[in-house]
Amino acid sequence: MKKEKLLKLLNQMTLEEKVGQLIQIADIDTTTGPVKKLNLSSEMLFHVGSILNVVGSEKIRKIQKEYLSRNRLKIPLLFMADIINGYRTVFPIPIAQGCSWNPKVVYDCTKVSIQEAEAAGTNVNFSPMVDLVRDSRWGRVMESIGGEDPYLGKVFAKTMIEAYQGKDISKLGNAAACVKHFAAYGAVEGGRDYNTVDMSEREFRQYYLPAYQAAIEKGAEMIMTSFNTINGIPATVNSWLLRKVLREELGFQGVVISDYSAIEETIAHGVSKDKKEAAYKAIMAGVDIDMMSNVYANHLKELVEEGKVPERILDESVWRVLTLKNKLGLFENPYGNSNKEREMKILKSKKNLQIARETTSETFVLLKNEKEVLPLKKNNKIALIGPYADNIAILGSWSMFSDKSKILTLKEVLESRIGCENVLYAKGSEILKQKEINEILEAEGIDSIQMENEEAKEKEYLKEAVEKAKQADIIILAIGEHYRQSGEACSRANIEISEIQRNLLKELTKLNKKIITILFNGRPLVLKEVEEKSDALLEVWFPGTEGANAILDVILGDVNPSGKLTMSFPQATGQCPIYYNHYNTGRPHINNVRYVSRYQDIPTESYYPFGYGLSYSKFEYSDLKISSNHIKEDLPITVSISVKNNSKIAGKEVIQLYIQDLVGSCVRPVKELKGFKKEYFEPWEEKEITFQITIDMLKFWNEKLEYKAESGEFKVFVGPNSKDTKECRFEFINS
Ligand code: NOJ
DSSP, X not given: OOHXXXXXXXXXXXXXXXXXXXXXXXXXXXXXXXXXXXXXXXXXXXXXXXXESOOOHHHHHHHHHHHHHHOTTOOOOEEEEOOSSBSSSBOOOHHHHHTTOOHHHHHHHHHHHHHXXXXXXXXXXXXXXXXXXXXXXXXXXXXXXXXXXXXXXHHHHHHHHHHHHOSOTTSTTOOEEEEEEETTGGGOGGGOTTOOBOOOHHHIIIIIHHHHHXXXXXXXXXXXXXXXXXXXXXXXXXXXXXXXXXXIITOOOSEEEOOTTTTTHHHHHTSOSSHHHHHHHHHHHTOOBEESOSHHHHHHHHHHHTXXXXXXXXXXXXXXXXXXXXXXXXXXXXXXXXXXXXHHHHHTOHHHHHHHHHHHHTTOEEXXXXXXXXXXXXXXXXXEESTTTTOOOOSOSSOTTOOGGGOOOHHHHXXXXXXXXXXXXXXXXXXXXXXXXXXXXXXXXXOOOOOTTHHHHHHHHHHHHHHHHHTSSEEEEEEEOOGGGSSTTOOOSOOBOOHHHHHHHHHHHTTTOEEEEEEEOSSOOBOHHHHHHOSEEEEOOSOOTTHHHHHHHHXXXXXXXXXXXXXXXXXXXXXXXXXXXXXXXXXXXXXXXXXXXXXXXXXXXXXXXXXXXXXXXXXXXXXXXXXXXXXBTTBOEEEEEEEEEOSSSOEEEEEEEEEEESSOSSOOBSOEEEEEEEEEEOTTOEEEEEEEXXXXXXXXXXXXXXXXXXXXXXXXXXXXXXSSOEEEEEEEOOO
8 A cells, every 4th residue: 555545544543543553452352351351342342453362364364354344444453473483383492593503594493483374364473582681590581582692682683584574574474573572671680570670771782782773773563562670660661762762763663562461560560650641651652552451442542632642642653553564465465465275285384394303403502422422323222211201392382373293202203213122211200390380380370280199100200210221221311391481481590400300310320321311491501410410411492393303313413413502501590690791890700719709609600601512523723813913994804713623523613703802991791702603514624714803893882872992902712612712812993
């Protein structure tokens, strides 16, 4: 539709109709909970602008058809959904995808997810989640594509927007992306979900803002506000954040949506005295759509009529929503490109599973491989033990639309690969004790389950596991977090593997057999005990539909692992938040010195550093060279290093570039990732890897909050992770 026609439409709209466009509900069905709870009038129901988490081409077609038959101006509904790491085919959780350090992997996972969802009728996807995360007590680290690093966040934010939106959001297989959660949601105090965020503007701009900014620059159509406060004001009613930073500075012109009932929650925050004030504050701050609270529905019209909210403000928001609908081509074709036939064809595609299998194995991180116990020699008799050995709950918490029938378990795949006679399976233990599961269920309002003879059962499981393990050459132990322990509202104050699973491992260690531990989890865990008792440790996160195939591809040596961590793993929960790019202190840690910044009871550094991950190949780094010791505005310099695969196994390596600004007008991080290259190496191959260093890489938010590079000396570090690097120096003189 032409702009003039769209403007004409806006001018024809009544106040109610305008307000309706700014309301999102979870279903149009008046008999279900959400609509009842919101208490919307039936008139308002057929003005609402968008629907949340209703999927499926036929269902959407039916709703859209009925809606349009009752909507005066025939303005189509928008269907928005949470397709976080896959629709029917589920990919590894976002934190895992980031660990591939491979934009192509992230692109492929994202593209297939949106192709499936769009064919099933979704117009807008509530992804990517680009919140920077440093505290693994927070359950939502699983959703963060860039982990603790702003540079990775930027790279993957752009990749995901490209995959979701393509060049034209109305085209087959594309949809609009909604970047979330604006802003700094990952910095909630104590890692407790929905909690306060209080940070300096410099910190915010330096670390947290860049990934959202990158997504906006790439053309993201929507932004979702976060639940947290920022420096005393909830993000959802924060004019500085939404009007000044987002719209004025970043130039965002798309639609801003609140998170689920977040506008109403500003009352609980204690910054709005009632729903009317909440509506006033949110619209004035620039929130276009109210997701799942009725404050806009019940108060916006009145606020405009009273002259408190200028109609221009309302019109601006409505205009943005109409523009998005228009860009999606919904006025011409309200059903988008989705139809049953196309949906079935795409959802049945074998290619999607194949892409899942290939991408998934690249997200695993090999944390330990003592005496090269992996890959396994194929003639081993294997004891496959643990609560994840024969379990399909490996998709993570955002998998409500998944096709569970496609998932195979480790046991099924291993048996088919090496023959049933070579696999000795035992469950060994549950993931959690019933009491622990009940605590989680109760918080979700689900009745707790009473388990009889739990102790006897535990003993029985353990006994069976030990018996099976005795008959085997080697043990594969599949343990981890319950999928309900990671995700929204899944903060944990103790991030260890559960006691019953550690107990199982302890019993198995007594047999003196090699143990390969496979870890299923959504966040960095405290792994000291598990690591010490395992010969190999493979972090597979929640790997998705093709998880079992991909795991065995790696364990059996068909695929060489190449993932690297995007978050530091802590020594103990008390070390959180922990991140590699921290500031200098006046008393940096020195061994055997008392009055320095350290813990008395644990080391200062992380257990596994950012960027860490092993391979079956042996990569050796040597001969770091710099093209000049001076950098100038118009004369970038290059750094190169020689990397050799000193093994007979081909593999991929992520070569990482870090920079440290040695003296600044304000404290500078000890190092910051500025580039990386993921390269494939043939056996024994040696390559020179080169990075260009530009002035842009040296810029930061200085003393006066200006984004500039300062003259002085810089260190460059290159290596396989943030810790084991080779270094050299250069100088920048600002002329
Ligand atoms: C709440 C979550 O915080 C957000 O990420 C999600 O997109 C919305 N609910 C909608 O389901």
